Amino acid sequence: MDKLRFFSIGSGSSGNCYYFGNSVHGILIDAGISSKTIRKELKQIGVDFSQIMGIFVTHDHHDHIKSIGTLGEKFHIPVYATAKTHDGIDHSYGMTQKLSLSKRFLENGEEVDIGDFNVLSFPVSHDGTDNGGFFIKYMEHRIIVATDLGRINEHIYNHIPQSDIVILEANYDLEMLKNGKYPYYLKQRILSDTGHLGNQEAGLFLAENWHPELKHIYLCHLSNDNNHPELAKRTVEMCMNNKGIRTGSDVDVVPLKRSASDLVVFD
Numbered sequence: 187m188d189k190l191r192f193f194s195i196g197s198g199s200s201g202n203c204y205y206f207g208n209s210v211h212g213i214l215i216d217a218g219i220s221s222k223t224i225r226k227e228l229k230q231i232g233v234d235f236s237q238i239m240g241i242f243v244t245h246d247h248h249d250h251i252k253s254i255g256t257l258g259e260k261f262h263i264p265v266y267a268t269a270k271t272h273d274g275i276d277h278s279y280g281m282t283q284k285l286s287l288s289k290r291f292l293e294n295g296e297e298v299d300i301g302d303f304n305v306l307s308f309p310v311s312h313d314g315t316d317n318g319g320f321f322i323k324y325m326e327h328r329i330i331v332a333t334d335l336g337r338i339n340e341h342i343y344n345h346i347p348q349s350d351i352v353i354l355e356a357n358y359d360l361e362m363l364k365n366g367k368y369p370y371y372l373k374q375r376i377l378s379d380t381g382h383l384g385n386q387e388a389g390l391f392l393a394e395n396w397h398p399e400l401k402h403i404y405l406c407h408l409s410n411d412n413n414h415p416e417l418a419k420r421t422v423e424m425c426m427n428n429k430g431i432r433t434g435s436d437v438d439v440v441p442l443k444r445s446a447s448d449l450v451v452f453d
Contacts, residue, residue: 221257224253247314259284306322308341329350362413393428
């Protein structure tokens with residue numbers, strides 16, 4: 187009954203939304219997909235909006251906030267974000283439904299208990315108005331969610347020794363990005379410290395900081411143009427195998443789908 191469920195509804199520039207919950211209630215990380223799609227996908231696993239206790243927003247880019255207003259105001263789901271992120275959401279061109287009564291503030295470095303979950307927000311390096319990741323505690327599980335970040339910072343280094351589940355960006359393959367169709371300025375943005383994390387950087391970090399309790403790695407926010415799921419998985423696994431870590435045995439590495447749902451139930 188109390189087993190942790192992780193449900194990735196979408197992961198990528200087309201829209202991001204993750205659900206963590208149990209048989210009774212849960213939370214969302216981001217809501218960058220239409221509320222209709224989120225509702226439909228959650229229904230597949232027997233979850234209704236009335237069971238969502240809160241939405242935690244990483245940053246104010248449209249692929250992370252598309253349906254925040256509808257979920258917050260129409261369905262009365264509290265929306266947690268930093269004050270700067272809320273300001274960015276308020277001024278976002280895509281936010282036709284503005285947040286009002288559903289607005290909640292959670293600054294980086296602060297934590298909140300919500301149902302059976304404890305959620306700590308921490309800063310990450312990206313080019314949103316403000317940017318955060320989350321360290322989530324649920325029963326014996328410790329989870330890092332770090333998407334849309336140009337580099338690994340000390341907060342992620344500090345949390346990974348405690349974590350058994352890591353959801354980490356692996357946005358691009360360097361050669362695909364360099365040789366791809368993106369204009370120069372966009373390539374430079376992606377490669378910057380406030381851009382995105384590549385396969386190699388993610389793999390090296392995970393290989394250097396893996397420990398026996400870390401059993402599940404999910405690669406998120408893969409680029410449609412500059413990456414492939416199998417390439418991201420292979421790159422990360424190669425980094426880990428070079429350190430003597432047996433992927434598939436010591437730890438599972440799974441690339442999340444961009445626009446299809448994945449459900450995992452943890453013991």
